[in-house]
Amino acid sequence: MTNIGNQIQFGVYQTMPNPDPNRLPIAFEEWEERAREVLEDGPYYYVAGGAGGENTMKANLHAFNRWKIVPRMLRNVENRDTSVELFGKNYNFPLMHAPIGVQSIIHEEGDLGSARACAELGVPFIASSASTVPMEKIAEVMGDAPRWFQLYWSKDPDIAASFLRRAEASGYSAIIVTLDTPMMAWREHDLRNVYLPFLIGEGVGNYLTDPAFCSKLEKSPQEDPNAAIMYWTQVFGNASLTWDDLAFLRKHTKLPIVLKGILHPDDAKLAIEHGVDGIIVSNHGGRQVDGAIGALDALPLVCDAVQGQIPVLMDSGIRRGSDVIKALALGAKAVLVGRPCMYGLAVAGEKGVKAVLQNMIADMDITMALAGERSVNELGKSILVNEKF
Numbered sequence: 001m002t003n004i005g006n007q008i009q010f011g012v013y014q015t016m017p018n019p020d021p022n023r024l025p026i027a028f029e030e031w032e033e034r035a036r037e038v039l040e041d042g043p044y045y046y047v048a049g050g051a052g053g054e055n056t057m058k059a060n061l062h063a064f065n066r067w068k069i070v071p072r073m074l075r076n077v078e079n080r081d082t083s084v085e086l087f088g089k090n091y092n093f094p095l096m097h098a099p100i101g102v103q104s105i106i107h108e109e110g111d112l113g114s115a116r117a118c119a120e121l122g123v124p125f126i127a128s129s130a131s132t133v134p135m136e137k138i139a140e141v142m143g144d145a146p147r148w149f150q151l152y153w154s155k156d157p158d159i160a161a162s163f164l165r166r167a168e169a170s171g172y173s174a175i176i177v178t179l180d181t182p183m184m185a186w187r188e189h190d191l192r193n194v195y196l197p198f199l200i201g202e203g204v205g206n207y208l209t210d211p212a213f214c215s216k217l218e219k220s221p222q223e224d225p226n227a228a229i230m231y232w233t234q235v236f237g238n239a240s241l242t243w244d245d246l247a248f249l250r251k252h253t254k255l256p257i258v259l260k261g262i263l264h265p266d267d268a269k270l271a272i273e274h275g276v277d278g279i280i281v282s283n284h285g286g287r288q289v290d291g292a293i294g295a296l297d298a299l300p301l302v303c304d305a306v307q308g309q310i311p312v313l314m315d316s317g318i319r320r321g322s323d324v325i326k327a328l329a330l331g332a333k334a335v336l337v338g339r340p341c342m343y344g345l346a347v348a349g350e351k352g353v354k355a356v357l358q359n360m361i362a363d364m365d366i367t368m369a370l371a372g373e374r375s376v377n378e379l380g381k382s383i384l385v386n387e388k389f
């Protein structure tokens with residue numbers, strides 16, 4: 001067991017009295033501010049914005065604020081354990097890189113920069129269906145490092161099956177099926193900025209290289225890129241799916257299937273009935289249903305329904321170490337980090353993503369210790385109280 005938090009913290013102080021004048025930000029707020037400076041309006045608001053009036057985006061952060069940690073003392077926290085087991089594999093930290101599409105709009109290193117940063121840290125990278133470079137290229141730069149694939153379940157079953165086949169063949173070890181985005185939400189910033197990255201060829205790398213997708217086109221994507229993108233807009237999502245359709249996924253992959261975007265306890269029960277391997281409590285960072293429940297508010301209700309039968313992960317609002325601790329204490333086995341990684345990518349590419357994740361891990365480890373806890377697997381509600389407003 002290594003106490004990673006203290007190592008990273010001392011690593012910073014050891015640069016005294018001559019700290020690097022170009023050192024990267026530490027606080028989430030400063031990363032976001034710096035990202036705002038380097039990005040144009042279109043890409044910045046695509047990342048930072050949410051659906052409608054952004055009430056759910058606010059609810060996500062508010063929910064974290066309402067829960068308060070009540071630290072315990074004199075509990076020997078000298079040696080700590082941050083590792084978790086998920087779907088039969090061990091991971092060093094209860095943290096994953098959330099699936100994020102169109103990373104090429106944020107930095108030229110795009111998906112590959114993020115994937116490399118994750119590989120260096122052993123943080124699983126969840127490659128989005130909407131990556132700009134194909135999943136095989138991402139796999140190539142990651143070597144043996146852990147990676148999962150996020151499926152946008154296409155209207156065309158041949159494309160969905162082909163994506164599953166390709167993910168399995170290129171070493172992804174779980175399939176994250178995102179259920180909350182069969183279509184893009186009403187996003188007011190993007191409408192005002194008239195900004196939709198796919199229409200300029202970003203985020204369609206998996207599709208344009210896919211044999212099933214290309215077989216449906218009259219001309220190849222090289223010959224007629226516009227027709228290929230127009231076809232993408234028709235087949236990207238599938239609003240007609242029902243619970244019974246999950247059998248299709250089970251038939252086409254041996255990998256663990258994890259449903260992302262669960263908020264209702266009854267849906268968590270349906271997920272278990274349909275034999276999935278895990279769920280992710282998420283409202284997509286407030287980017288889909290404006291007015292939806294804050295993800296952290298949904299988490300304990302979902303965990304009550306699941307009763308430990310399958311692992312529950314969560315995302316939407318994780319900004320610093322104490323957020324990770326709160327989510328784990330409320331029943332999440334691990335969390336996904338979304339926008340913070342994107343601000344790191346915007347500011348400093350691979351180095352930025354690595355710094356954001358490393359700092360969050362350090363902050364999490366130190367906060368756990370100071371709360372009187374030794375293992376991420378032993379966190380529970382006994383160290384939390386909820387402020388009622």
Ligand SMILES: Cc1cc2nc3c(=O)[nH]c(=O)nc-3n(C[C@H](O)[C@H](O)[C@H](O)COP(=O)(O)O)c2cc1C
Nearest residue numbers: 047098099100101128178284285316317318338339
């Ligand atoms: C720019 C952007 C693109 C995203 N693209 C995807 C995607 O392709 N697939 C997916 O499942 N979720 C996607 N998400 C949602 C994230 O996986 C995650 O649920 C969300 O970022 C969590 O909220 P937070 O970033 O506020 O913590 C995206 C989020 C952002 C900000």
Ligand SMILES: O=C(O)C(=O)c1ccccc1
Nearest residue numbers: 100101102130181203287
């Ligand atoms: O923008 C998003 O939130 C998202 O999930 C998405 C959907 C399709 C392509 C790229 C990103």
